[in-house]
Amino acid sequence: MKFSHHIIFWILFYLCESICAATITGQVVDDQNHPLANANIRILNKELGTTTNTNGEFFLDSSHIDDSDTLIISFVGYQPRHFNIANFKKMNPSKVVMHTIALAMPEIRIAAERLQRDKQLFAIEPSNRFLSTQTLKNQPFALLHDPVKEIQKLVGITSMNEIASRFNVRGGESDQNLFLLDGVPIYHPHHFLGLASTLSSNLIDQMLISMGGFSARYGNRLSSVQDIRTLRATHKVTRVDIGLVSADALVAREIRKNMGLLVSARSSYYDMISRLVEQSYPVHFYDLYGKLEWKPAPRQLFTVSAYHTTDAQDIEKSNNGILYSDSDNEKLGFKIIEKDKLHVNNRFLTLKWEFVMNDFWQIDMQGYVSTYANSFDKSFKADLPASLPTKFEQDRQAVEKRLCERNENFKADIGNKLEDYTLLLSGSYQHDTKFMINTGLQLTRHQFDYGWQGMVKFWDPFVNLFFDHAPEDSFTFAASQDQASGYLEGYWQPDESWQFRAGVRVNKWDFSNRLFIEPRLNTKYSPFWHFSLIAAWGQFYQGLGTCLQEGLIGFLELYFPSRLFQHPSKANHFIAGIEFELSPSITGSITGYQKYFSHLLKTSDTIERFQTGTGSANGLEMDLNVAIGKTRHSLGYVWSHSQRRVGNLSYDTNFDQRHRLQYSLSLPLGKGWSFSGYWIFHTGQPYDPGRYLALYRGVDYIPYFNDRFYGVYGVHEIDAPPGRIRYPHYHRLDASVNKKVHWFSQEWTIYASIRNVYNHKNVLYYRNIDYRPGSDDEWVDPNIDREPFYIPLLPTLGCTIDF
DSSP states (O other), rough: OHHHHHHHHEEEEHHHHHHHHHEEEEEETTTTBBBOOOOOEEETTTEEEEEETSEEEEEEEOTOHHHSSEEEEEEETTOOOOEHHHHHHHHHSOEEOOBOSSSSSOOOOHEEEEEEHHHHHHHHHTTEEEEEEEHHHHOOOOSSSSSHEEEEEEEEESSSTTTTOOOEOOOOOOGEEEEEEEEESOOOOOOGTTEEEEEOOOEEEEEEEEOSOOOOOOOOOOOOEEEEOOOOOOEEEEEEESOOOOOOOEEEEEEEETEEEEEEEEEOOOHHHHHTOOOOOOOEEEEEEEEEEEEEEEEEEEEEEEEEEEEEEEEEEEEEEEEEEESSSOEEEEEEEEEEEEEEEEEEEEEEEEOOOSSSSEEEEEEEEEEEEEEEEEEEEEOOOOOOOGGGGHHHHHHHHHHHHHHHHHHEEEEEEEEEEEEEEEEEEEEETEEEEEEEEEEEEEEEEEEEEEGGGHHHHHHTOOOSSSSOSEEEEEEEEEEEEEEEEEEEHHHEEHHHHHEEEEEEEEESSSEEEEEEEEEEEEEEETTTEEEEEEEEEEEEOOOOOOOOOOOOOHHHHHHGGSSSEEEEEEEEEEEEEETEEEEEEEEEEEEEEEEEEEEEESOOEEEEEEEEEEEEEEEEEEETTTTEEEEEEEEEEEEETTTTTTHHHHHTOOOEEEEEEEEETTTTEEEEEEEEEOOOOOOOOEEEEETTTSSSOOOOSTTHHHHHHOOEOOOOOOOOOOOEEEEEEEEEEEEEEEEEEEEEEEEEEEETTTTTOOOOSOOOOOOOOOOGOOOSSSOOOOOOEOOOOOOEEEEEEEE
16 A cells, blocks of 8 residues: 555656646737737747647746747737747736738748648547647657558547558548548558558648548548648758668759749568568559649749559469370479469549638639559469470460460459549638638549459459458449539637537539538637537538448458449537646546448348448547656547447447557657657457458458368358457557767658567457357357467667758
């Protein structure tokens, strides 16, 4: 008991020390003495800062600020103010008056104003996050910096396992997450067939993560939005990042007055490294991104962006073959070459025009083409000598004929492509920081072209990478779907305590004569400067989606239009929570949610091909952030439950984790050193909620030409109740150390990161599950011949060079 009392004493001591630590406080107002909310507060040449609350007040921990430092206060449309810290502390009262300036501002003006407006609009949403490049790069990671992996660490977001880059937000399917890069949707933002994302942390300026009740400007998704903003092309940046499995480089320059160019490239070389250790893993990817910005006038900005990603997996295997002569029984050895080629692509091209008409109005226009495609091809070929004796000619012809028949019988000529053609027009009106209106129109055409032909039952493993169940051995789908959408949204702050954001989005699909209306409402009440109540309600429609519950990792997916069943998928969000700030060093939130889903798409092994289902999700999320000196701590807990119902079958989803506890730590060690750690624990999700258990769909999806394939990796069709078995509890620890040094006039950041530090054997998936029927048609727990698949400790090293 004495030991526990000591622990409690020291925890309270440090918390009190942080609360009582000296802080820099002040209030920011305009020249009419009205408080300015969300004004930027930062320290010159230091990564320290905050924003003002609804009363214009700010609180800045001064434990790592010197009296000689410079405090900068800025707000879009106002003249920035600079203060010496020593002089600012003497001000009483410390009220800063901001004076308006002319609309023409430096080159970054348009982007800065839009970002500032976004922060003001999204501050009213429950559980949204703005993540910067620095935040993303300071976290532990595995193999390569991956912003999507960092998203998975946010409270309210779950992932199937430690290697999958796909994730689920508050009980929603993974295809219900909207990924926007420069305003363009990315339909498959994954590399390594789902093990990493296509997004480089070096390219990202900021990410907006909205986990529910999001703005009416976003449509066609049910669960979340990841709005990713890339770096400005006019920034002078040269950065090279070299890691164990990939390297990327980024250059941004002003190529002429009012014109900037940004180019980013990334490529993997894990396939070459794996060959050195005789563990060939022939997967290669690369990303290319380019952006040209031109500012012909102070109030106009033209942007052209292009993006291309490719995954290529080329597997070549050989088997020994023998030719027999037709005369003297002589033998001649040769090779039978078997080739598997899998390619996955994302690409887009977009043009955007931003125009600030006057002090109040801004208009944006954007057009883009976004494409997602994948293909698979398999072939057999005899590697025979260029010239053969005549006596082997007859057998050579027989071998080539058999290989030709095999190519036809096991044909896997798969090609799938989704194209998105969209035109956007939006406008915003802002009279002051307390009133804002946004409106917009969107026209979209989705073009679908899917198909594979001549596939026999043997190839179901690959088909099941796209479906829960293969509708049939041969499949083609060519169609288009048109959608017109419009939205109107307003933000209003009637006094210092209340904020409202109300909006409506209207959708019209070509398959229906009716309008689908999405009302949305967010409100925030702050009776005290350190306490706020937030609530949100909204309806959301999604006009395309993938199949439910596909695979244990879900490498690939196919999107299908709502016209297949004459109704788009729908979700209702009900969210309520509190946000509190006990001191400048202690902040937190508690959020509860309830979601209802309908018309969710699911494939079927019946002649109908597709079915629709319903679902629900609810949960409670708690998040606490504490700063003790220079150390940052974050503690989160989530209770959640998600279910689906298709026909007469109800089941827990395969990402239903129930309880989740996580802790992260960030600690500067001095002299350029910094440390970060992340620990997570969650209860095991259901093994597989469907009637089919596809035991191979985790990693081993390449079939082998022998009977062992079905015995070890095959599909087991059972009638056991869904969710009968769950994975064990999951927990792991990640750690990362960074060191910044200046060498040859460049800044070098050397990093080392370890995922799963104590090498816990978390089960990725099971092989060989043997279910046994009990009495009265009841199913007992399986007689498990378990061969689990684990992911071991994963260390990685690398460095980033800023020129």
